[in-house]
Amino acid sequence: MTGAAQAKLEVDGRAATVDDLTYLAMGGYSHFTAMQVRDGRTRGLGFHLARLDAATRELYGEGLDGERVRELIRHALAGGPDGVTGDASVRVNVFRPEDTPGGAVRLMVSVRPPGAAPAEVVGLRAVDHQRPVAHLKHSGGFAQAYYGRLAADEGFDEALLVGPGGVVAEGAITNIGFIEGDTVVWPDAPALNGIAMQVLERELASAGVSSKRRPVFLSDLPSFDGAFVTNSRGFAAVGRIDRLELPLDAPLLATLRALAHAAPWDTV
Structure with a gap:
């Protein structure tokens, strides 16, 4: 992949499918967190994991294992768009398609080039x-x-x-x-x-x-x-x-x- 706007999208550790993207693009019921990653690190990781777990419990009635989230972020970072390795804008979406109401929640991790700092x-x-x-x-x-x-x-x-x-x-x-x-x-x-x-x-x-x-x-x-x-x-x-x-x-x-x-x- 090339270009600053390109992104890598994975769902549960594999390339996102058209069905995955269609559900989210059509306004699917989901929540997310977004972070800046530098050299494989981010600020407030514990807060991110707590946010995802609490929202998953509220929306889907089940918890979300923080180690699963970390593993999927690391996997997605391992081969992101050109110019993106350990430095990236990362977003984790949590969703469960409506046609699988009893299924496990799914995680989509998007990796894009790092975001610029705001003006002072x-x-x-x-x-x-x-x-x-x-x-x-x-x-x-x-x-x-x-x-x-x-x-x-x-x-x-x-x-x-x-x-x-x-x-x-x-x-x-x-x-x-x-x-x-x-x-x-x-x-x-x-x-x-x-x-x-x-x-x-x-x-x-x-x-x-x-x-x-x-x-x-x-x-x-x-x-x-x-x-x-x-x-x-x-x-x-x-x-x-x-x-x-x-x-x-x-x-x-x-x-x-x-x-x-x-x-x-x-x-x-």
């Missing part, structure tokens, strides 16, 4: 939308892509999902956090507990940095000392939300960036 500072466009069943990383991200494109068309880097009454939830493909003095404030609203967010929370606790969750509204944004977003590709400060310019000089912002960059990598 990004701008967000607030949109009225919250993901359904937001605690799951599930298939069906049309709205996120739609609003993300609208934001890009208006010169922003990503959409910020906002619920009733202006309550801030999450970015379209990120988690957002706010700085209040020496404390990190995470929005308390329906949202996915992202892996990078969980890793950063762990690092904050280890470093003795205070963090808490509480409702955050668009009307609150001018009171914060800064904001940031995280996802598997990295950490970025938020320079603006709509027309509001946010401070970029908070000492805690530099601390957060350093903690995010220094977080350990786990061997797959």
